Amino acid sequence: MDTQNPALKIRSEVGPLKTILLHRPGGELERLIPKYLDEMLFEDIPYLAQMQAEHDKFAEVLRANGAEVLYFEKLLEDILEAGKVKEAVIAEITAGLRVNSAPLKEDIRALLAGMPPRELTATLLSGLSKKEVPHSEAEKRLSFYIKDEYPFYIDPLPNLYFSRDYGTVIGTRLSVNTMKARARKRESMLLQHIAEHHPRFRGCRLWHRHNEPDSIEGGDILVLNDSVIAVGCSARTSPEGIETLASRLFAEDETVREVLVIQIPFTRAYMHLDTVFTMVDVDKFTIFPGIADSAHIFRLSPGGQKNRGGIRIRQEKNLARTLAKSLNLPAVRLIATGGGDTWSAEREQWNDSTNTLAIAPGKVITYRRNILSNEILRQNGVEVLEIAGSELVRGRGGPRCMSMPLRRSSTG
Numbered sequence: 001m002d003t004q005n006p007a008l009k010i011r012s013e014v015g016p017l018k019t020i021l022l023h024r025p026g027g028e029l030e031r032l033i034p035k036y037l038d039e040m041l042f043e044d045i046p047y048l049a050q051m052q053a054e055h056d057k058f059a060e061v062l063r064a065n066g067a068e069v070l071y072f073e074k075l076l077e078d079i080l081e082a083g084k085v086k087e088a089v090i091a092e093i094t095a096g097l098r099v100n101s102a103p104l105k106e107d108i109r110a111l112l113a114g115m116p117p118r119e120l121t122a123t124l125l126s127g128l129s130k131k132e133v134p135h136s137e138a139e140k141r142l143s144f145y146i147k148d149e150y151p152f153y154i155d156p157l158p159n160l161y162f163s164r165d166y167g168t169v170i171g172t173r174l175s176v177n178t179m180k181a182r183a184r185k186r187e188s189m190l191l192q193h194i195a196e197h198h199p200r201f202r203g204c205r206l207w208h209r210h211n212e213p214d215s216i217e218g219g220d221i222l223v224l225n226d227s228v229i230a231v232g233c234s235a236r237t238s239p240e241g242i243e244t245l246a247s248r249l250f251a252e253d254e255t256v257r258e259v260l261v262i263q264i265p266f267t268r269a270y271m272h273l274d275t276v277f278t279m280v281d282v283d284k285f286t287i288f289p290g291i292a293d294s295a296h297i298f299r300l301s302p303g304g305q306k307n308r309g310g311i312r313i314r315q316e317k318n319l320a321r322t323l324a325k326s327l328n329l330p331a332v333r334l335i336a337t338g339g340g341d342t343w344s345a346e347r348e349q350w351n352d353s354t355n356t357l358a359i360a361p362g363k364v365i366t367y368r369r370n371i372l373s374n375e376i377l378r379q380n381g382v383e384v385l386e387i388a389g390s391e392l393v394r395g396r397g398g399p400r401c402m403s404m405p406l407r408r409s410s411t412g
């Protein structure tokens with residue numbers, strides 16, 4: 001058993017929430033430029049002040065309900081106080097620059113090295129534009145005069161407030177996820193440095209490291225209980241990434257006995273499993289009805305040949321029956337978002353009606369704007385705490401996407 005870091009413990013999607021990691025949207029959102037929205041995985045440009053007010057309210061609801069809230073930016077700044085860590089982070093950033101010129105690389109490295117921790121943190125999150133780099137004498141080369149029009153040497157991280165995706169605590173270890181899109185890779189890279197160096201994570205062991213080849217993102221990972229994990233196979237999470245995680249869980253976590261793979265359509269609207277399916281109570285889930293028939297389900301369990309990762313694969317048919325069997329319950333309830341109307345379900349799914357964050361069994365945080373979906377949850381006995389999400393939703397994520405639970409107590 002891992003006893004190294006009692007601060008990390010997730011054995012349930014719905015157990016009372018004790019500690020959670022958020023990122024308050026900041027200057028990185030002000031680097032969104034219409035021309036590059038696609039690459040940045042945004043459809044729109046939020047109004048930052050309003051977005052921050054909404055996010056603060058989200059944090060307030062979490063605190064009022066007993067959760068300790070940690071902020072990514074603060075943890076990052078803390079670790080950058082140590083010269084060695086700062087050097088290692090800068091070296092990794094510099095190595096990943098899409099810059100051919102060695103003198104220019106050195107200019108950027110020196111600029112970062114000269115920044116105090118707070119400024120460096122801000123730069124690592126908001127990025128570094130080409131205008132911000134003073135070029136040394138060494139850079140009087142042709143490439144100094146001929147530049148492509150892309151504005152950044154270091155890209156901003158506008159998706160950082162979706163802290164769900166880059167890290168996932170499973171049991172007592174952290175999976176630092178391999179992000180599919182380039183726009184999000186630095187998020188998990190920075191998280192790994194935090195996990196390796198911040199006292200809050202002392203002794204933390206990793207299930208997965210940020211630079212492993214096969215993508216897996218936290219929006220696809222649901223810790224259903226102490227023995228069953230559900231993982232979405234999606235536009236972001238690859239079958240290979242799932243197999244790697246499953247074989248490590250089966251080999252090294254004595255309680256996890258099953259990984260339920262739910263394959264969803266590979267489209268932007270449903271980028272992760274948690275955009276169409278979340279757990280709201282020990283025996284209740286909310287689901288976007290549009291995927292109910294198109295999802296394919298596979299049950300992975302320990303066994304099978306070593307050269308296949310020691311995993312046995314079995315295809316299942318019916319989601320509700322499979323979940324009930326896996327969770328050892330007589331039945332589970334699937335609550336369809338949108339209140340039974342197809343258009344409303346699609347409209348509200350686009351605004352993350354299905355992306356609920358459970359803070360205790362049968363108690364969830366959702367966006368107020370999803371009126372029909374919230375109502376149907378209440379009709380099914382779920383307590384719904386609503387927050388405003390007019391600006392937060394523009395990055396296409398809801399309360400679950402915006403949170404990385406680090407510790408929950410047990411549901412029992």
Ligand SMILES: NC(=O)NCCC[C@H](N)C(=O)O
Pocket residue numbers: 040041042159162164165184218219220271272274275395396397398400401
């Ligand atoms: N778990 C989630 O579904 N996270 C939302 C991520 C939205 C972000 N704009 C992205 O495309 O990655």
